[in-house]
Amino acid sequence: MSGIYIHIPFCKQACHYCDFHFSTSMKKKDEMVLAIAKELQMRKKEFQNDPEFSGVETIYFGGGTPSVLTTEEIEFLIAEVYNHYRVVENPEITLEANPDDLSSERIVELSKSRINRLSIGIQSFFEDDLVMMNRAHNSAEAQKCLAEATKYFDNISLDLIYGIPGMSNEKWKQNIETALSFGIPHISSYALTVEPKTALNKLIQTGKIAKPNDESAQEHFSILVETLEANDFIHYELSNFGKANYFSKNNSAYWLGKKYLGIGPSAHSYDGIFRSWNISNNSLYLKSIQEDILPNEIEVLSTADRYNEYVMTGLRTIWGVSLDRIETEFGSEYLEYLQKQAQKYLDDDLLSIDNNILKPTPKGKFLTDGIASDLFFINLE
Template sequence: MGGAIYIHIPFCKQACYYCDFHFSTSLKKKEELVMALAKELKLRKDEFQDQTVETIYLGGGTPSLLTIEELQFLIDTVYNNYTVTEHPEITLEANPDDLVPDRNRNSMSPRAQSRGLIFKDYKAIGINRLSIGVQSFFEDDLKIMNRAHNALEAKQCLEEATKYFDNITIDLIYGIPNMDLEKWNANLEMAFSFGVNHISSYALTVEPKTALDNFIKKGTYPPLDDHLALQHFNHLVERTAKEGFVHYEISNFGKPNYFSKHNISYWQWKPYLGIGPSAHSFNGVQRSWNIANNTKYIQAIQKEELPNTVEHLTLNDRYNEYIMTGLRTIWGVSFKKIANHFGQDYVQHLKMLSKKIVERGLLVISTEQSDEKSHNYILKATPKGKFLVDGIASELFILN
């Protein structure tokens, strides 16, 4: 069976105002942390002895702050301790300012000394997919979000990256207050102009205790507008479809053959290891997550202890997670799979609770390539229901 490895690099140059991921803006412990990541990979190899690693994802934080040598060290550690498929998908999350040369500004990242050099280095160590955090091509949006890069760097980065990589995804944020539809469309058109084959796009959200949360409470930043976000989302769905993208998950749009294999492994319940502070893991019956503290993480790993919390998932927990992930994707929720994994009582529960939601036009039951006897009906979100899918899924949960 195939599985995935996620490696969390918990460093950033500065804190984006909306972000609640675990990271540090101090690089003092970078070398220690990289060694600890490698050691955790070695400590946990027995957990994956029956798996073949199909994808490796270097996320964060900002993995592009690591040197080529550090990235290669981590990738080599995976290869030296795990069974890796012949052509794994290896993704690196990166920020535009780390991928373009800039000799006039001090930087914490290993900047390329000439155009294209950094991309050649990435390819040489096995990275074959880039996830670039653009967020917006407009200067005012980037300043509002406190991004480390500027609009010019975003464009320069993609101009160079697309010369060396065809498997590139970019992040774009919609629902930003004061961003009208014309400006949002301009962001999309700019992305299309570079020929990227995948876009991950998320509504701006207010997470507790973030700077954005504080600004809105103080009245120094306008509150978010759900109607505006819905307008942006609908336009995103329409325009990407016209450009040949498949809307295969609520926040993900890919050309055929460019879907994220790593993310699909999450949605299709494949086992995955999360390495690094705050990283989550899943083996089919239990979920675990590492402590979100760099110092404590390093200290524990150095003692050969795993600083994690383990949650054993009940049958109801696993059912609820399947409903949540399934409804977010084009593959939907399979009645046959529910019958096989959870039992007929769960099928009946889903049929009962989904009936009214189907009547509201938010869900649809597909009988494509199936019949009633096979119980292989597929429950999917309709175009109207996609924007509301997380709330819809919660209505179908079974509470312990």
């Protein structure tokens, strides 16, 4: 077992680009904490019956905005994990947090808890970007929280968004340089994407905000990779950069196909054969848990599903896609199909094969997801 993901479905306000499951009403927060604790208890046998389970290696609080919970509530949920599961000696325990929740006092509180890694949603150090995205914090709060957090936490990640309409290359470079100035050992960076049911999509459709430009996003991505690699960051996953020994253990486990348990509304779980996901509705989740019913759906992954997931995650990481593993785990038919589909990308220098590992070239990195989708097996089972 790799880890436990705990989804906290609350936010102070809705960011314009976000399509994750959350509520801006905190009325049911206390009930939700107790329900999440109960789901942890209800599902403990899933690991006890797994002969490969050697202990929980990571606990990750995501959302939503997990930092809206009090430190006491966070510690209570961590204690519930320890009460019902075997946990390795030094697990990675991450809290996603927003700058407006990280006052100096709160950071000190968290440093005394079992949380040993912070993932801070900065997104941008510029006020106009934060207003456009409807973030709850301002630029001053972003910089102040990082200055304080680095005094108490060694393992910190921050998020930055590129491809924002109107953002110049110079402005993007300033964002990266500001992040680097705090000595942060891990940076996650994503292109601004327009999801169908978001406020951002509506603002673009009504002409209030310009549509993100793919060419600008690709330029920003190239600047990001070049700048971070020049500062000793390892580009270990398409959107993630870490210094040596600071890769996210939680996220790396997802990409390497390890098993994980997702707790809370909308959370997903994976055990290598089955994938399940909880209902994305707070009220229905609470009602179901109170009635001792797990509110999830389960899907049996076909060979093609597992192949597709491995290709997608493998191409996004420095570990690539092992052609030997493709043949051993999925069979010669899949290997032949992959080689046939990949040939045009090999010819165009977008993919390369070294030591029987298929990877994107520097030229192909930005196009990884599109390339991966073209390598998928479709409707073979």
